[in-house]
Amino acid sequence: MKRASILALTASLLCANAFAAKDSISIVGSSTVFPFSKVVAERYGKSTQFKTPTVESTGTGGGFKEFCKGTDIATPDITNASRRIKQSEFDQCKANGVTDIVEVLIGYDGIVLANSLEAKQVKLSRKQIFLALAEKVPATDGSEKLIDNPYQKWSDIDKSLPDVKIRVLGPPPSSGTRDAFVELAMEGGCSAFPWIKAMKKSDKDRFKEVCHIMREDGAFQEAGENDNLIVQKLAADPNALGIFGFSFLDQNSDKVQPSLIDGEEPTFETIADGSYPVSRPLYFYVKKAHVGVVPGIAEYLAEFTHERAWGDEGYLTDKGMIPLSEEKRETIGARVKNLEILTKL
Amino acid sequence: MNKISTTEQVQRSLKKRYRAEKRFRMYGVTSIVIGLLALLLLFTEIISKGVGAFKQHYVSLEINFDADDLGLDADLFTFFDAVREDYGNKLHSELKIADQHATMAEALSEFEAQAQRDFGMTVIDALQAREQQLADANFTGIIRNSLRERFPSVKSRRDRRALYSLVSVGASFDLRDRVNADASLIGTTQKLWLLADDDLDTYVKSLNDSEPFIGRLKENQVEFISSWLEKNEIDARFNTIFFTSGDSSEPEQAGILGAVMGTFFTLLVTLILSFPVGVAAAIYLEEYATKNKFTDFIEVNINNLAAVPSVIFGLLGLAIFLNFFGMTRSVPLVGGMVLTLMTLPTIIISSRAAITSVPPSIREAALGMGASRMQTILHHVLPLAMPGMLTGAIIGMARALGETAPLLMIGMVAFIAEVPSSWNDAATVLPVQIYLWADSPERAFVERTSAAIMVLLAFLIMMNGLAIYLRKRLERRW
Numbered sequence: 001m002k003r004a005s006i007l008a009l010t011a012s013l014l015c016a017n018a019f020a021a022k023d024s025i026s027i028v029g030s031s032t033v034f035p036f037s038k039v040v041a042e043r044y045g046k047s048t049q050f051k052t053p054t055v056e057s058t059g060t061g062g063g064f065k066e067f068c069k070g071t072d073i074a075t076p077d078i079t080n081a082s083r084r085i086k087q088s089e090f091d092q093c094k095a096n097g098v099t100d101i102v103e104v105l106i107g108y109d110g111i112v113l114a115n116s117l118e119a120k121q122v123k124l125s126r127k128q129i130f131l132a133l134a135e136k137v138p139a140t141d142g143s144e145k146l147i148d149n150p151y152q153k154w155s156d157i158d159k160s161l162p163d164v165k166i167r168v169l170g171p172p173p174s175s176g177t178r179d180a181f182v183e184l185a186m187e188g189g190c191s192a193f194p195w196i197k198a199m200k201k202s203d204k205d206r207f208k209e210v211c212h213i214m215r216e217d218g219a220f221q222e223a224g225e226n227d228n229l230i231v232q233k234l235a236a237d238p239n240a241l242g243i244f245g246f247s248f249l250d251q252n253s254d255k256v257q258p259s260l261i262d263g264e265e266p267t268f269e270t271i272a273d274g275s276y277p278v279s280r281p282l283y284f285y286v287k288k289a290h291v292g293v294v295p296g297i298a299e300y301l302a303e304f305t306h307e308r309a310w311g312d313e314g315y316l317t318d319k320g321m322i323p324l325s326e327e328k329r330e331t332i333g334a335r336v337k338n339l340e341i342l343t344k345l
Numbered sequence: 346m347n348k349i350s351t352t353e354q355v356q357r358s359l360k361k362r363y364r365a366e367k368r369f370r371m372y373g374v375t376s377i378v379i380g381l382l383a384l385l386l387l388f389t390e391i392i393s394k395g396v397g398a399f400k401q402h403y404v405s406l407e408i409n410f411d412a413d414d415l416g417l418d419a420d421l422f423t424f425f426d427a428v429r430e431d432y433g434n435k436l437h438s439e440l441k442i443a444d445q446h447a448t449m450a451e452a453l454s455e456f457e458a459q460a461q462r463d464f465g466m467t468v469i470d471a472l473q474a475r476e477q478q479l480a481d482a483n484f485t486g487i488i489r490n491s492l493r494e495r496f497p498s499v500k501s502r503r504d505r506r507a508l509y510s511l512v513s514v515g516a517s518f519d520l521r522d523r524v525n526a527d528a529s530l531i532g533t534t535q536k537l538w539l540l541a542d543d544d545l546d547t548y549v550k551s552l553n554d555s556e557p558f559i560g561r562l563k564e565n566q567v568e569f570i571s572s573w574l575e576k577n578e579i580d581a582r583f584n585t586i587f588f589t590s591g592d593s594s595e596p597e598q599a600g601i602l603g604a605v606m607g608t609f610f611t612l613l614v615t616l617i618l619s620f621p622v623g624v625a626a627a628i629y630l631e632e633y634a635t636k637n638k639f640t641d642f643i644e645v646n647i648n649n650l651a652a653v654p655s656v657i658f659g660l661l662g663l664a665i666f667l668n669f670f671g672m673t674r675s676v677p678l679v680g681g682m683v684l685t686l687m688t689l690p691t692i693i694i695s696s697r698a699a700i701t702s703v704p705p706s707i708r709e710a711a712l713g714m715g716a717s718r719m720q721t722i723l724h725h726v727l728p729l730a731m732p733g734m735l736t737g738a739i740i741g742m743a744r745a746l747g748e749t750a751p752l753l754m755i756g757m758v759a760f761i762a763e764v765p766s767s768w769n770d771a772a773t774v775l776p777v778q779i780y781l782w783a784d785s786p787e788r789a790f791v792e793r794t795s796a797a798i799m800v801l802l803a804f805l806i807m808m809n810g811l812a813i814y815l816r817k818r819l820e821r822r823w
Contacts, residue, residue: 024771026674028756035786038760039594045762046518047480054675054771055760057781074671226784228791251786254560313506315514319594320786 022073022294025053029063029080032109032177032245033282036321037080043315044303050296053078060179061089064285068093071289077297081283082109082180087345100288100341104301105332106310108322110246110271110279111181113168114256119238120162122154122259126277129261130189131157132166133220135213144195149215169223169230170214170243177227180280181243185261187211188277231256246271246279247320271322282321288339305333391802395795401584401597402546403538404512404573406491408520410530414490415482420463421475422528428456428468479525484517488539496569507566513540515598538580543596543789545570549579560788587796591764592778596789599782601797603764607677607757607772608746608804614681614768615688615745620738622685623692624727627734630693631700632722651690658687659751667755674756675771683751688741695737699730732819739812743805749776775801 027037034057045052058066060081067079068089085093085103093101113129115122131137132154136146154161171178190211191197199207214220223230227244234242235255242256246266249258258266262277270276284304291297303309310316312323324332349357412419460468492508493499499508516539523537524530541549544562548570551558559567573579591603634640662683666672672679703726711721752758758777765772773781775797782794 022673026756026771034760035594038762041760042594042762043514052762054756056675056756056758057760072671074667074673076674227786228783245786248786251561251788254558318510 024051025078025294025297025300026076027053027055027078027080027284028058028066028076029056029078029284030060030082030282031057032082033080033106033284035247035319036106036282036316037284039315039319040300040304040309043309044296044300047303048296048299050299053296053300064089064093067285067287068096068098070096071098071287073290073293075287077287077290077294078300079285081285082177082280084281084283085285085342085345090342090345098287098289102286102288102301102336102339103342104284104286104305104336105324105328106282106284106304106321107316107324108271108279109180109282109320110266110276110322111177111184111243112246112249112266112278113185113241113243113259113261114234114249115241115259116234116238117255117257121257122162122241123263124161124259125192125262126185126189127192128157128161128189129185130192130211133168133214134186134190134211135215136210138193138196146210149217149219152219164239166219167237167240168220168243169233169240170220171227171230172222172224177243177245181278182212182214184278184280186214245320246322250320268317268322272325279322285342286339288341291339301336305329305336391795391798395792395797395799397550398587398792398796399584400550400581401586402541402549403580403582404541404545405536405538405578405580406488406495406512407534408487408491408537408539409534410487410520410524410532411490412531414487415484415524415531417478417482417524417531418474419528419531421471421478422524422531424456424459424463425472425475426528479521482521482524484520484524485514488512488516488520496572499565504565507563508569511542511545511566511569513542513597514595515593516540538582540586540597541579543787545579546597547789549574549581558788587793591762592760592773592781593762594760596785596787596793599790599793601775601778601800603761604773604775604778604797605800606765607680607761608774610677610765610768610772611680611684611757611774612742612745614678615684616738616742618682618685619688619692619741623689623738624696624734626689626693627696627700628722628727631697632718632726647690647693651694654750655687655748656750656754658683659754661686662751663754673769673771675759675761675773677757677765677768677770677772679755680752680757680772680774681768683755684745684748687748687751688738688745691741691744692734692738695740696730696734699733699737700726702733703729729821732816735815735819736812739808739815743808743812746774746804746808747776747801749774749780752777775804 025041027041029037034055038055041053041055044050056076060083063076063079063081064085067076069075085101090101093099113122113124131149132151135149137149137151139145139147140150151157151166153163153165155163170181173179191200196207196210199210223233223242227248230242230244231248231252234240241259249256249266264270264276266276266278271279286297286301306314307329308314310321310323310329312326314323317323323329454468456468460466460471464471464474466474489505489509492512493505496508499505519540520537544560544566547558547560548562548567562570570579586598587600589602590598590600593599630640630643662679666679666682667674707725707729708721711725712718716724749758752774757773758780759771759773760781761771761773763770779794779797779801782790782797
């Protein structure tokens with residue numbers, strides 16, 4: 001008797017649940033955009049009558065996967081991304097009926113190489129980063145051959161670099177930070193060799209193989225998705241370098257210092273104007289079919305694209321996001337207001 | 346030939362045997378000492394890191410609730426305070442909801458004439474005007490005014506920004522709530538304690554350390570803080586926010602209540618589903634099922650399932666509950682169902698063990714007295730097996746309490762600011778909250794992470810304590 005009533009209760013709950021209207025926005029996607037997204041969500045929830053959106057950190061790829069599942073009300077309304085949507089993801093979305101997507105570029109994030117304050121600040125070029133971290137590097141005699149990475153110490157690469165063992169801690173391949181680092185720093189570095197750069201046109205797969213594969217002999221160590229952990233390990237080992245997002249550098253300036261890359265120190269200014277080479281754009285994508293169905297999406301977009309949020313002195317910059325230029329904010333803000341959809345990449 | 350007697354031989358080796366005996370005991374003692382040391386290390390580490398989170402700093406400021414600065418109509422607020430006094434707070438909070446305005450209009454009709462006379466609009470319109478004014482009111486502005494008055498020498502935009510950022514953004518919501526509760530504040534100047542920003546909080550807490558944590562604070566901000574400190578305008582109070590609010594991206598406003606409620610609803614669903622099902626399965630397998638290849642097969646499977654990594658259950662939940670049944674993401678109902686799958690094997694195994702330990706003589710006696718199988722089980726076997734079953738269930742629950750991996754797949758690893766009020770509201774659980782805070786860049790989350798771990802450990806100890814208590818209390822010996 002008791003059991004039967006419990007089963008009935010569960011069944012009724014299930015049915016009620018499946019057809020219940022969604023009353024709050026659900027957001028998925030990049031772990032890099034996550035902190036920015038949740039500040040906006042929270043302020044929006046406190047200052048409007050709408051419920052605070054649910055923000056999940058699934059990673060950029062995982063976010064698109066959920067987002068593109070369809071236009072059903074149970075699917076996410078917004079997905080965050082630390083890179084632009086890929087053609088394959090766009091096609092996947094279209095195939096599932098998610099045809100109207102609004103793209104919003106919100107700002108930039110810098111990826112930094114940093115070491116403990118106890119050690120000297122390091123100055124590197126992207127070429128040196130590539131030589132230190134790639135699995136295969138061009139032969140030392142200058143011929144166009146690839147050999148297993150022979151460099152054990154930084155000073156082996158260049159005399160000006162410190163005479164310590166190469167030890168770099170970084171995120172695993174599932175992380176967006178790693179993707180961006182590989183694309184911006186490593187690819188930038190290997191393009192410094194003209195014959196590898198030429199490969200990009202002739203044999204793209206081979207080019208990626210050469211530039212993207214990190215060495216696995218211990219000089220580069222995967223330290224997990226948790227950037228705080230990398231900071232802690234750096235503080236304990238002055239000889240190690242770490243790779244993480246700019247916001248973590250901002251919050252831990254008492255423990256770690258950034259390395260100069262191509263002569264540029266990562267700061268708000270150098271990332272915003274593009275002179276710091278390892279920075280990436282941050283986006284979010286909105287399912288237009290849900291605007292007006294799920295309450296408050298338009299208001300959330302308005303909050304996000306308000307000057308007090310993404311402006312030069314907005315609260316997102318306090319959280320470490322690098323703002324867009326004023327003209328860009330204006331054009332994108334207008335596009336968002338009109339909910340202009342993304343037609344092609 | 347040199348023959349030794351047995352006694353002599355024993356005597357000779359006796360010392361050696363005693364030594365071996367002693368060593369053997371020492372191994373055990375050492376193991377326990379190592380275990381205790383590890384536990385002590387863990388506790389001191391967590392407690393020393395987390396104890397700071399139970400204090401939060403406030404800044405004293407002279408706040409001028411100027412009606413013009415705020416953009417509020419004082420009469421309108423006073424009027425509704427009078428209405429509220431007549432109807433109580435409950436009505437007032439319901440009044441906020443637009444749908445109920447029609448029904449409220451009737452209730453408020455006696456104030457209609459007054460509203461028409463004083464404000465020239467219907468009482469419902471007046472109420473809406475009040476809500477709108479409150480939402481638009483510039484509480485940040487009056488906090489900034491007060492900060493500027495406190496430090497009149499700060500002139501440049503940059504320095505002012507640095508000054509403003511020392512007070513939490515939550516302070517303006519606090520002022521809003523105060524005005525909402527009491528209209529007589531409008532037009533007065535009050536000395537209030539406002540919530541400080543996490544940067545200030547972390548810095549002041551570290552002042553006694555050998556090297557204070559300056560972090561993101563700029564030089565002039567440190568000067569502002571020392572000026573406050575000199576005049577005793579910074580005060581540490583018990584951090585009630587930590588226990589009464591949900592998650593926040595600002596550490597000073599972040600609390601664990603959301604996660605605790607989420608945990609409660611998730612475990613409630615798990616208990617409601619897994620205990621009856623687990624016990625029923627155990628009873629059938631022990632009391633009714635005949636021993637054959639099929640039941641052996643089931644037994645092997647149950648034992649296997651108990652050892653399956655929990656993330657697999659999360660994947661199963663994603664595939665079945667979310668993708669097939671189309672249930673909502675991130676809700677405790679689905680979380681509880683996934684954890685049910687995970688705890689079921691544990692509960693079945695412990696329940697079966699409890700049933701087996703009931704002596705057969707009891708069953709035989711009951712059957713001999715003419716009881717049916719069902720009566721025997723319900724009246725005799727089950728009550729005697731209950732302590733063991735409950736212990737198993739509680740230990741299963743305690744394991745479920747610490748899980749994050751299966752919840753990752755169904756969207757419960759998420760930022761959820763609102764405290765859930767039912768198992769259909771988006772929610773997260775304590776271990777997930779710990780994980781999310783540990784992953785946050787803000788330094789002030791470090792101590793909150795440890796504090797949340799302390800709360801989780803307290804819950805675990807309570808549950809295990811309950812299991813021991815129940816066992817001692819209900820256990821019967823033969």
